[in-house]
Amino acid sequence: MTSRPEPTAASNEKHPLSLKVMRLSRPSLSSLSFSQALSVESNTQNILSDSLQTTPISLSDSLSLPPSFGTIFLGETFSSYLCIVNESNAKVSHAAIRAELQTQTQRFTLADTLSADCTLAPSKSAEFLIHHEIKELGVHILVCSVHYATPAGESKSFRKFYKFQVLNPLSVKTKVHTLVESGSVAGESNTGDGTRIFLEAQVQNVAGIPMFLETMRFEPHDLFQFVDMSVEFEEETGDGKSTKKQSVFSDTNLLNDRDSRQYLFALTSKKPNDPIAKVTPTLGKLDIQWRTTLGQQGRLQTSQLSRKMNAAAGGEAVRVEVRELPKLVCVEAPFTLPCRLWNNSASDTIDATVLFVKSRMSSVLLLGPSERAVGVVAPESYIDFSIDFFPLLSGVQKVTGLRVLDGKGGTLDVDVLCEVTVE
Template identity: 25%
Template sequence: MSSPEHPSSSHHSLAFRVMRLCRPSFQVEDAILRLDPFDLFAGEDLFDDPSVSPHLLDRATTAPSREGGGAGGGEFSYRGRFQLQDPIDAMALPGFLMLPQSFGAIYLGETFCSYISVNNRSNFEARDVVIKAEIQTERQKIVLLDTSKSPVESIRSGGRYDFIVEHDVKELGPHTLVCTALYNDGDSERKYLPQFFKFVVANPLSVRTKVRSVKQRQQESQSDCVNDRPCDLTRSLMDSELTKSFLCILFNHVLLCNFPHSPTLFFQEKTFLEACIENHTKSNLYMDQVEFEPAQCWTATVLKADIHSSEVNSRVREIFKQPLLIQSGGGIHNFLYLLKQNADESGQVMVDGSNVLGKLQITWRTNLGESGRLQTQQILGSATAQKEIDIQLLDIPSMIILETPFSVCLRLRNRTERRMGPFEVHVSEDDSTEEKVVMVNGLKKQNLQQLDAHSFADFEVNMIAVRLGVHKISGITLLDVQTNNLLDTLPDLEVFVSSQ
């Protein structure tokens, strides 16, 4: 039962009684003396009552000796109650279920269900009773019950009118259940009774997300595989904020899918989303579903650890799935998703300067099956500015031989609604004093013609490497010929130069 807040109601005939309807909980005995079934029928003053039959007294005095409680026969004593009569007694669960004695902890995403009773405690009949129940929060007011169009005809003396209300909790913070009654009392006086029942809604779990974008070298025929030179990807992942527990999954998915060397490769950017869910409640949460709903231009795939060979194609495993449990009081579980942009989307969807990736749908159940559901806000990727003109790496040889010319294929794309150009592409020198190892083989500048709206043009830059090892291709920039403004710069690319 809750403790209502209301003005003095001594002059009112009616009164509200509210009880929260939820699943009962197991009653755990903390006391040393456990409950004996005989205690339900007899109290501690059993022997002082002259009306008690001798047969009942004999039953009370012989029960401890029969159960091996430690007391001698014919002696009624509690001294053996602390001893275990059965191994299951060590759980301290007597088998009773306990209904909530107050509103208790109410969490976001649950369904608040309450049993409300309007009692007539006067000696007169209450007539034309208009009952109203509503939930008030800091933002809104939600009507749960309103009988103004069909009032309760009468509530007799000592009688009551009962009803049940439900509300899906979607806001955090203080809530107030307001119950009001407008009625005619015995003197035919119209009276108004308000009562208030307050409770606070807490957050059952927290969701922390991390987003990381990784560029991969791929074949056109195998878009999910990468080249066997993981220099860029390895370094990018080690610098990321993804937890170590997911690095193995990432490398299994990204690095172990190799294919033979091919002269035709392209670069594709993949996005990894890690979601960490932490349980803030006092009970275990059994996750029914943790699903990522991607935005319109994205597709999502959940990444999991390798499954044991005995569990593959196991029909029993499909029927009896192991529940995903997040323990109470700070238990956590991590989920990892691979996000890809759809093939028909050439650009990125931007919202307030950030990429909208999608949102998480989370449903769970507590120990006795009560369900809850939450939906996160839109998860945003890294903020990137949309460029009008950009230059992209399209193709590079998988093997670069020392002092042998090779071509880097680039793509110039116009993302605007108008015609742009002409352009100039050149390779600038680094400001550092180090000697450049990978350099242009030929002219350092190229002139490109104008581009129509939403069109692109492919071109090549001839280069040569003069030293073995891992080196960078850098300094490829794009300029506007008319204004001489810098439009874009190709990010540095690491390549491996071999002797053969």
Template identity: 30%
Template structure:
């Protein structure tokens, strides 16, 4: 026999006295415009200035160029890329009207966490202003969160707001009621750079090694590591650094644009437009007389015929200066065929 469900009380839900606003903190971009050709203005009743983002008669302003002098904020969360820092401002606003003497809000708290494809991470909140409770109508509790995006896929920003609502009447205050609500904001983290690597072994070098006797010899391994970096985002980026963090006992020498900086030559960092590809290369050599990591290297070569060369660390900036970084996993040499 089916049991009747308990009566939970179909009471109307009271609107919350506190609202939550979330604003992503990102750098602006140059507003695009599509000017009408000069010859069309005489054939239509539409003034040509209507097609300009910011009509101006000032000297030095090119009204024909697609990019204007205006800066615009993204209309929504926009695109988020792996390697960038995702930042948001959270605002809990007291929505009580001024002069409302029947309700008061206190003890407002904000908790936030980021749900990634693999885990949930509690977020540290940085107060945007002096940290204080909401005490009056129209007041606002503001804080800023930052999170380094390291995974591709869907991310969910979960925000919990808790506050105490006190109702008063006939000059007497009733006990405070703790109220809370939770909001979820979903966005997609997409890759900005695609990295493909290839390691090629060079001829080994034999050097004297006294640890194996007066006539002992040691073999030092040498490799060339090549990497193709492709900009898979929709915006242009400027590469600032591509560095191989070699694993001991190896050392890495860059063969890229930054190699000439050590000689005092002024070098322009490469610009990658959308879908552009650049190739970088490093010479990886085993250092003579370095014992750190040597036994691990020998075990790896005996077991798998492969050597761990290190990790590739890449840094870039977007067109408006936002930083991004990416670090690969451990890069291995090709399996040695015996």
């Protein structure tokens, strides 16, 4: 089906060639009500009452052409039919067309036949089809230039402009939650650093028409692996069979206007204790494919989704962690904590020193000198060291007061290095 836009001509000069431009699009449902449809069908059957054939209302009676270019959404493929017709009584030589789609930032050439030698006899035409996937919001202008030569050999041309607006069919909002598990301190996490990132995505239909989400796929950054927690999953039962369960985040893929769906993705780093994964803000992007009323297909891919970095998410250039908690800590008995200092910088080497501030320490005191050199740490690397402590009280106690100097004047205060259970 086609719909014809209103052109804007560059000049009012009379030309032997005319340009027809129509957008190729699916029809829309007409406003014919169900009762009207029954009435039409009944009248049709009465007229044909002397025939054995029953003639129901046809599908085409329920469809209508969209006005002008209709609504064009981001992610749809724009298809158009171009036709140049010789409306004069003489042959026209070197007939050609050039079609460009201009956005606010780019210009695309969709058709160019200037190098072809086409001669059009009177009432003859040349037809072209153009296609382009819409990837930008805002005003788009289809610029069509028609070139030809008069019988006298004079080169002529004219242009027409077709303006249309591209709308966003979906509103995508995201939230990022970072969970640092306590098991990472004791080396219990299977990811190596005990950090999991939860990406929550809310997708809302703002197209004004019903929409079916055909595909909702998350493409993670190369540093991460993920689990989609918002799709159907199988669970083993006691008799060895599996049953399918549907996540509460996506009970149906059909979205009416202004309806929303929630999706949840759990990310972990591919490599244990990957320093780059701990500091990179980039997580990945969403790839969404959808269809509207009569099967119009569109695809929307978000830009790279990111997170705000902080100390809890590993956003510091230097990070200190405890590699393993001691199995037994007794009150008033020394114990040792094996530690690891990470240099998360991608280019800078640091000369690290650790010290403990006495006023910030609690009931677990430091044994030995309060300041000690750890050593030179290469970019994206680590160095291991150990610290001895003396617990004064029993119960769950916090190890606090650690400060790291990077040798260039930078400091990092670690509020709580870890918690130990003192017996």
